[in-house]
Amino acid sequence: MSTAPPAASAPLPPARVTVVGIGADGWDGLPDAAREALRGAETVVGGARQLALLPAACAGERVPWPTPLRPAVPGLLAAHAGREVCVLASGDPMFYGIGRTLTEVLAEAGAPPPRVLPHPSSVSYACARLGWPVEETEVVTLVGRPLAGLAGALHDGRRLLVLSAGAETPAEVAALLRERGFGPTRMRVLEQLGGPDERQAEGTAEDWPPSASDRIDPLNVIALDCVRAPDALRLAAAPGLPDAAYEHDGQLTKRHVRAATLAALAPAPGELLWDIGGGSGSIGIEWMRTHRTCRAVAVERDAVRAGRITRNADALGVPALRVVTGPAPEALAGLPAPDAVFIGGGLTAPGLLEACWAALPPGGRLVANTVTLESEALLAGWYRRHGGELVRLAVAHAVPVGGFTGWRQAMPVTQWSVTKPLSPAAPAAPSAPGDAQ
Template sequence: MPGTVTVVGIGAGGWATLGEEGRRAVRAAEVVLGGKRQLELVADHTGAEQVAWPSPMLPALPGLLGHHVDGAGRTVCVLASGDPMFHGIGATLARLLGPDRIRVVPHPSSAALACARLGWPAEDVTVVSAVTRPLPAVRRALGPGRRVLVLSTGAQTPGELAALLAADGYGPSRLVVLEQLGGPDERRREGTAADWPHPPGDALNVIGVECVAMPRTRVLGETPGLPDEAYDHDGQLTKSEVRAVTLALLAPRPALLLWDVGAGAGSIGIEWMRAHPSCAAVAVESHPARAERAAANAARLGVPGLQVVVGRAPEALTGLPAPDAVFVGGGITAPGVLDACWSALRPGGRLVANAVTVEAEAVLADGRARLGGTLTRIAVSRAAPVGGFTGWRPGMPVTTWCVDKPAEPQESTR
């Protein structure tokens, strides 16, 4: 169809493993776009103009597509590695052009091929792409007995992953590196993270990890309220019990963005992102050392994508993408902070703010009077020695305000 781009998945086996539908699309194309390696796999089977992706690719995509598809009106085929819709170019093209303007011819993904080689049920495996996320993101998937597939960025990734696992207490974990999956030069290399014996090999590889933890390795749960000891902090930390309640009120959902204003050690933004791989957060912190500490905490806890902004609200909020949820944990008494957060919040979004001082409580009470919502006081006591006995040592009570911004009215379809 005019203006339609056909996206063909191709594996390391090249033309020999390409299905007939994919072959027809390549033969019919006037322009074939793809990476250098993919173009070489079909070079002898098409007379089309072959255009390799520039570097960086993403900024150049709209111009390339506009020239070849919309401008020249040529028949365009895009080559993708494996399944184009699994961490591939297909999803990007669907976003840029719209799903009605792409036709996808998939190939088995590298994850599917890896599970087949390893004998792992795909539904029991967590896939982490080091191509789209920094390698420390794998930490979110680690746990005794878990199976993880890591999509590599290149030949160095297996060694870097082994070093990360060993440093985090997962040295006994078994690693299997699968190179050139599905191709004539497919190769398999194995070892443990603590004594990984292999030099860098082929750049096209997938790594299977069977997680084994050393004794006394800290294993973190999946639910909010991680132990306070999991964070490096200077006291500016939302404590575990209050954090669990706060995250429950914020109710993270996939693909939503949180502003964590007055982030301190970054715990709220970090645990928001740990709720789902597609959750995003911006941590705003005025103290540079705390901001640096928040970024380090995020990397150590498996969400290195936390965006940390050093600055004081409300000025530091200018220009940030509109949030789906906002948490204000510090600086609520600063003039304009609450109004700026409320104004930026998307319709249907939620704002949660915590206060421990009388002055901050007054701001929350005024906000509730103007905007509605609920106020809750949380009081936590912990057992502590009292002489030779044990008593309850109360922490400072925390007042929490939770309010939803009205959604925009829906247009009538009648």
């Protein structure tokens, strides 16, 4: 009788992992607990710059981080199984730092979380230098993240701190500010915060020279006092951005209907939206703009429009919007389960509503808009079976009529919105003759 080979055991984690936050002031700025941990470590992992800050008294093996970092963490920890490991991090390891990654990796291995010894973060230092209250200062990181993500945080009068990816970041930020209509914004670049070589560079985005990168230290934070140019388009934090904010070919959920649609979808932090029939991507984009943790997948069958959705997402500060090119419902296969679904096109595609309803968890929301009688009849049938709310949205705009002013009516939009019940609904009664199917 043959026996199956034993299952491979999970790699053993280190005996203990301690994460030490370190600043530009290096060893001199560390408290006694951090120094003791580093002196007693058998392995010290960190960036080359951070490792160079340690004295010879830290005799453990020094291991620089590989690139890319995140995929290498499990293997690196396994390679030092059973050892006392110290990991160096810039500032506070739990603020956009390696502390989160290590905590997740160790949890997956069934190991206890790391011991974390934080240092003041660059944000704390920057706010102290600028006189800005930390709790009122928004932070955007560009370390390992696309520059376009900054655009969503730009509002007239706001103070932002941008965590820089290197010496080139200030010039890149200045170019984005000019492009987005925030050229008058005051920029201050704070370099080597907390260290002996700390200094500042200052200017405005419209005057920031690209050549300044040669004189900027890679370890920097950018402080922005946002000022919108008088002729720049105002983009509010609430749904219902101006239609002019979007590149489109006419396939765009218009501003007032879009605001009503987002209200019905009711986004909450961390939730995922399927935006089916994405068009120009406006619903998914404004869903993500409501909170930085909101996620969305736009499904669009036309490749040209799919490319347009990506450009709109970048321009409006949500580059993480995922675009899937293909027809629904086929293109929905394999997508993560949504918290809400919006159907803005293709309602009559066979099986689409059924697939969306099946994918929704109990408590999930579905909103569908249409302007055609055929799709309206379909929604009426689903409304009878599942309840919810069926409304007609009509918008008229004042336009010149000769020397006077009159109303021009846009096509009315029928909207069905529904929340999937927490428990299975009772079987629906048979439809009466003549009912819409």
